[in-house]
Amino acid sequence: MKNILRSFKVIIIIVSLIFINDGSLHAQDLKERVENAFVFWHGYRQTMTIHEFVSYCAPVFWYSSDEPLLNNRSGKKIMIPENFPFEKNNGSPVVYYQVKNIFTEENKEHKAFKLNKDNFDSSVIDLKFTRGLEIDFNHYYSSEAGLGKHHHDTEQSKFKVYILAKPINDTLTEYFLVLLQVTAKAHALEWYDNIYNVDIEALETSLPFTILVEEGKHASCTDVNGDGYYTPGYDVNIRKNDAWGLRDVIRSGELFTAQYQAYMSKIRKPEYKVLPPLPEDSPHRWKYVRDSVYAPDNAVYELRAMPNPVLADTDLVLKKDMTDYFERSSPHVTENTTMKSIDAWWETDQFIKSIGIMGRYNNSFGIAVSFPLLIIKNVETPLIGGWMVNRIYLQGKNLDDFGYNILITPSASRFMDPYLAAGIEVDKELKSDGTGKSYKTDFVLETGLKFRANVKFTPLKFLSSITDFWGLRVGIKNKGFKSIRELTYVIEFGAGVW
Numbered sequence: 001m002k003n004i005l006r007s008f009k010v011i012i013i014i015v016s017l018i019f020i021n022d023g024s025l026h027a028q029d030l031k032e033r034v035e036n037a038f039v040f041w042h043g044y045r046q047t048m049t050i051h052e053f054v055s056y057c058a059p060v061f062w063y064s065s066d067e068p069l070l071n072n073r074s075g076k077k078i079m080i081p082e083n084f085p086f087e088k089n090n091g092s093p094v095v096y097y098q099v100k101n102i103f104t105e106e107n108k109e110h111k112a113f114k115l116n117k118d119n120f121d122s123s124v125i126d127l128k129f130t131r132g133l134e135i136d137f138n139h140y141y142s143s144e145a146g147l148g149k150h151h152h153d154t155e156q157s158k159f160k161v162y163i164l165a166k167p168i169n170d171t172l173t174e175y176f177l178v179l180l181q182v183t184a185k186a187h188a189l190e191w192y193d194n195i196y197n198v199d200i201e202a203l204e205t206s207l208p209f210t211i212l213v214e215e216g217k218h219a220s221c222t223d224v225n226g227d228g229y230y231t232p233g234y235d236v237n238i239r240k241n242d243a244w245g246l247r248d249v250i251r252s253g254e255l256f257t258a259q260y261q262a263y264m265s266k267i268r269k270p271e272y273k274v275l276p277p278l279p280e281d282s283p284h285r286w287k288y289v290r291d292s293v294y295a296p297d298n299a300v301y302e303l304r305a306m307p308n309p310v311l312a313d314t315d316l317v318l319k320k321d322m323t324d325y326f327e328r329s330s331p332h333v334t335e336n337t338t339m340k341s342i343d344a345w346w347e348t349d350q351f352i353k354s355i356g357i358m359g360r361y362n363n364s365f366g367i368a369v370s371f372p373l374l375i376i377k378n379v380e381t382p383l384i385g386g387w388m389v390n391r392i393y394l395q396g397k398n399l400d401d402f403g404y405n406i407l408i409t410p411s412a413s414r415f416m417d418p419y420l421a422a423g424i425e426v427d428k429e430l431k432s433d434g435t436g437k438s439y440k441t442d443f444v445l446e447t448g449l450k451f452r453a454n455v456k457f458t459p460l461k462f463l464s465s466i467t468d469f470w471g472l473r474v475g476i477k478n479k480g481f482k483s484i485r486e487l488t489y490v491i492e493f494g495a496g497v498w
Contacts, residue, residue, distance in 0.1 A: 037205040038198060040161065040177040041282060044168075046128050050113075051121035054097045054135055055303055056177055057161055058276030060208050061095070061139060062228060064215035064248050064266045068145045074271040078299040081139035081274070085318070086311050093274050093301035094140070099331040100158075101134040106335055113333050120305045127163055127175040135159045137211075138306055138325050145216035146251035152321045157211050157220045158183040184211055184220035186244035188324060189454060189468065191413035191497065194245065195238035196222040202234075207284045208276050215266065216251030219244060228268030232260060241385035241411040258414035274299045354378070354412070358494030362477060366395025370407060370498035378412075386410040389498050391421060402426045403444065412497040413469070415453055421446040425479065446490060448475020452497060469497045 035042060041056040061081065063070060069080050083094040104112040108129035116122040125133070137157045144153040164176040184194040198205070206226035213220060221244070222235050230236075230246040245260040256264075275295045278285040288295045309322035356370035370391045373379040379388050391405045405423035425444045428437050452471030456464040463470055473492040478484045 033203045035176075035283065037203045037207070038179050038200075039283070040179060040207060041279075042174060042176045043281065044172060044174055046173070046175070047124050047126050049121060050099060050123045050125055051303065051305075052279060053125050053133065053177070054099070055277055055279050056282055057135060057159055057179075058095065058097070058208060058278070058303055059137060059157060059159075059182075060210045060226070060276060061093075061213055061274045061301070062210055062223065062268045063213050063272045063274070065269055065272055066248075066251075066266065067213070067215050067272075068251075069141055069143070070272070074269075075297050076295075076299050078272070078274055080141060081301065082142055083302075083304075084140055084307060084312070084322070085142070085315070086313065087304075087307065090302060093299055094304055095276075095301045096138040096140065096304050096306040098136045098138065098306040098325075098327065099133060100136055100327060101132075102130060102331045102333045103132040104333060104335055105129045105131060108335075113331065128165065128173070130163050132163060132180070133161045135161065136306070136325065139213070139218070139220075141218050144218055147217070147253045149216075150317075152315075152318045153218050154321050154325050155213075155218045155220050156185040156325050157222075158185070159209070179205070179207065179209065182209055182211075182222050184222045186214075186219035186221070187217070187454075188456075189244075189413065191239070191242045191469075192219075192244035193239070194221045194236045194243045196224055196235060197237055199224075199237065208278065210273075212246050212265075212268065214246055214250065215248035217247075219246075221246040230260075230265050239380075239412075242413045258416045259410075271297060274301050276301065277303055354497055356471075356494060356496030356498030358471075358473070358492040358496075360393055360395060360490070360492045362395060362488055362490045364395050364397065364401075366393055366399060366401070368393035368492055368494075370496065373406070381408055384410070387412055387498075391423075391498070396428065400428045405444070405446065407498070409450060409498070413452070415451065417450050417452075419446075419448060419450050419473070419475070421475075442479040442485075443481040444477055444479055446475050446477040448473060448490065463495070467495045470495055471497070 063080070065074070070078060073079065079093055081093050081095055083089050102113050112126050112129040114124045135158070137159065139155050141153040143149070143151050160181040162178040162180050164178055166174040166176065168174055179198050181198065182196045186192040186194060202224060204225045210223040210226040211220050212223050212230060221230055223230065224235050232243065232245060233240050236243040236245070246265040247260065248266045249256065249264045275288055275298050277300055285294060288298065290296050306326060309319045309326050312319035312322060358368045360366040360368045368391060370389050373388045373390055380386065381388055386409055389407050391407045393403045395401050403423065403425040405421035407419055407421040409419040410417050422445050425442050427440050429440055450471055450473045452469050454468050455461055455470050456468050471494070473490070475490040477488050477490050479486040
């Protein structure tokens with residue numbers, strides 16, 4: 001509910017600020033600051049090609065100076081991201097885009113978007129009938145270095161853009177392309193996503209938006225103010241403890257610690273930025289213009305529509321890598337007519353519904369199931385981050401002993417985390433006179449360590465058909481609230497992040 005109210009507030013405030021009509025210097029300055037921070041483009045054109053639209057929203061990609069594929073090049077000599085090997089090399093870096101979703105006004109699906117089957121770049125978007133777009137920017141590398149290195153590496157950043165229409169008079173409307181959210185993918189795991197939801201108070205947000213690229217492994221990371229540093233809670237403000245961040249040290253083949261630390265990221269230098277092909281009328285183009293020349297010191301990438309993986313032909317590894325980022329039937333054109341539906345679209349991918357199913361040993365064998373605190377939605381722990389989840393377990397000879405805990409853990413995806421669980425346990429016992437059975441209820445407190453791993457890239461990858469994460473929990477449990485009456489070990493093993 002907190003996130004829903006927050007997102008409604010952000011949209012309302014952005015709309016209010018953009019619609020400021022006060023002619024005072026303060027109001028005008030505030031309007032310009034908002035536009036500079038959150039608006040990719042504004043103008044009076046009702047239609048534009050999809051390639052133009054995507055070009056306004058395209059990000060900067062920023063590399064470590066020690067990135068292996070740079071081959072000691074910098075500035076305009078940089079040639080990454082690369083084109084797919086079956087495509088023509090035009091002597092510049094290449095970024096591929098795919099428009100995943102287009103949301104329209106009611107009953108305007110056919111007016112909002114006109115597909116050009118012969119040349120997707122020339123397809124036309126009508127801003128009058130369109131409410132929002134979801135754009136994937138895919139960047140490809142022929143190889144990667146470090147832990148689990150392999151050939152063919154496609155990475156992705158996802159942008160959600162809201163289209164705001166401001167009527168000027170009966171015949172003239174001004175349109176705004178407003179940043180809502182950026183999701184920078186890391187190592188193909190949803191829990192690792194680096195997600196930034198627009199924060200209306202962060203007027204230092206820098207557009208074009210900056211994506212930091214991890215050294216050697218090429219995972220994407222959001223950089224809100226474009227300063228070249230990753231700051232948890234600022235550059236990522238959704239699922240902060242699970243976000244991968246920017247871990248250049250992984251190129252060495254070591255992780256050192258499960259939790260992100262500042263030393264893991266190297267300082268980015270300006271000459272290692274690769275800039276987007278911003279159109280001439282982009283309000284942000286001037287930031288990289290010197291002596292009337294755009295990007296005189298930096299490489300500028302070419303923006304191409306994402307090709308179909310079938311073009312990879314017999315290279316099955318490349319075809320599989322591309323398929324993970326390609327949607328054959330996109331763009332999906334659907335109605336999204338109310339503020340509630342816009343909010344639902346905005347919140348998509350922010351919450352992951354997950355359960356854990358484990359075998360359990362605590363004096364006897366049993367089973368345990370963990371699931372979101374609100375059943376269908378996970379709940380983050382206030383202030384410290386992490387998660388609170390429900391856990392139910394059955395144990396005993398006939399699984400007739402029952403326990404319920406609320407479990408708190410700092411993350412859902414790090415390979416090692418502590419956990420704390422508290423609740424009740426109901427044990428079935430024989431009556432002292434032997435005439436039947438009774439139930440005894442105790443307060444229980446449990447703490448220990450949870451080890452989990454993504455098995456997708458291990459010899460146990462066959463288990464990923466059930467879920468990517470498998471884990472082991474080792475803990476100590478006591479009974480009694482005022483005093484420790486019984487202290488026992490707990491071991492659980494099974495599927496899921498919890």
